[in-house]
Amino acid sequence: MLHPRRADPHFAAEADAARAAGVDVAVVDHDALARLDGTERAVARVTSGGEAVYRGWMLTSAQYAAFAEALALRGVVLRTGPQQYRRAHELPGWYPCLQAVTPASTWTEGDDRAAFDEACSGLGAGPAVLRDHTKSMKHHWNEAMFIPDVDDRAAAWAVADRFRQLREDDFAGGFVLRRFEHFTGAEVRTWWINGACRLIGPHPDTPNDYPPSDIDVTDLAPRVAALRLPFVTVDLALRADGVWRVVEVGDGQVSDRPGAIPPQALIAALITGSAVQ
Structure with a gap:
């Protein structure tokens, strides 16, 4: 890291928005997290206890589990536990709940x-x-x-x-x-906190392609809620027959935020979200 005390520029706006909203922010070293033997070093600047949400680059399930363990030793508990992260991050974890609405x-x-x-x-x-x-x-x-x-x-x-x-x-x-299913148009990224859709916007790969204003996720909501996950993204695409289909689910902590969604909106949604019951 060239500036180890600063948030990665890709996530700096979210860090600033969190601070402005009164949230404590700690920087972790992703390069160290990516090495399982560097986890303690990665969290060296995390000093306060409490609940935490990670926003950063993607981690494997094993790396995330080691990350959670290192934070727990400092009294910090990730809102998304290691098994929950894996369920969102890996297709076999989320597929059973969404089987009817995905290929x-x-x-x-x-x-x-x-x-x-x-x-x-x-x-x-x-x-x-x-x-x-x-x-x-x-x-x-x-x-x-x-x-x-x-x-x-x-x-x-x-x-x-x-x-x-x-x-x-x-x-x-x-x-x-x-x-294989034939999709038309750009994907839509939806953001869910505790089974409720809080934000809808473009997919980061097509940030200028805004979703239609009448997109309806009502029927999808109980399926996402059944995952019992604190923070996920669900990417949708319109099939050629006019049916919206789920093409991907991801843990929200490592999902990229397109510029169309202001960082303040994402931080506000995370603050108001409560732990899964």
Whole structure:
């Protein structure tokens, strides 16, 4: 970190908004967090106890668990516990509650070819997209994401093998196969605190594409509430038949905020949110 006592510029506006709202702010060293043996150093500047919400770059589930443990030794409890983080961060955790409103999916634990073939059988013939438990390689669509027909096992495995090569040490959990659905327009990022949708805005990848004003998440609300998670984002896309579908869920702490959502609005929503009952 070039300026270890300052918030990363990407999150500085949120840190300023939190301070202005009377919230204590502590800076943690993400580079140290990313190394499991550097967790104590990462939280060295955290001095006060109480409940905390992390806003920063993505962590693996193991890194987040170590982070939570180090904070607990300082009397600080993360509003989102390690198991809750994993449930939001990894598709197998959130998929059961949202299965009816998201593309059909199967997955593996690990990168074994036999397990991958079994997952292909479970999904069935037809086109699919590939990812791991946390991330896709959408910038490598043809070589490492899109599978024209899952029943063509050799071609499907070629995509999976290339995906595995590109992800290298970042490969998380196992392969995930998702039924391909044709979406139109830009994605919408919705922000949920304790099962209630508090903010709706563009997806960070398309920050100038604002969602329609009449988007209705009423039917989605009980499914998100069933996750029993304090702070998540749910990304939606409009399918070609006019139905809004869930394309991704993420832990809100590591979800990017587009400029269309003022930092003050996000901080206000987090302050008024209470712990999951």
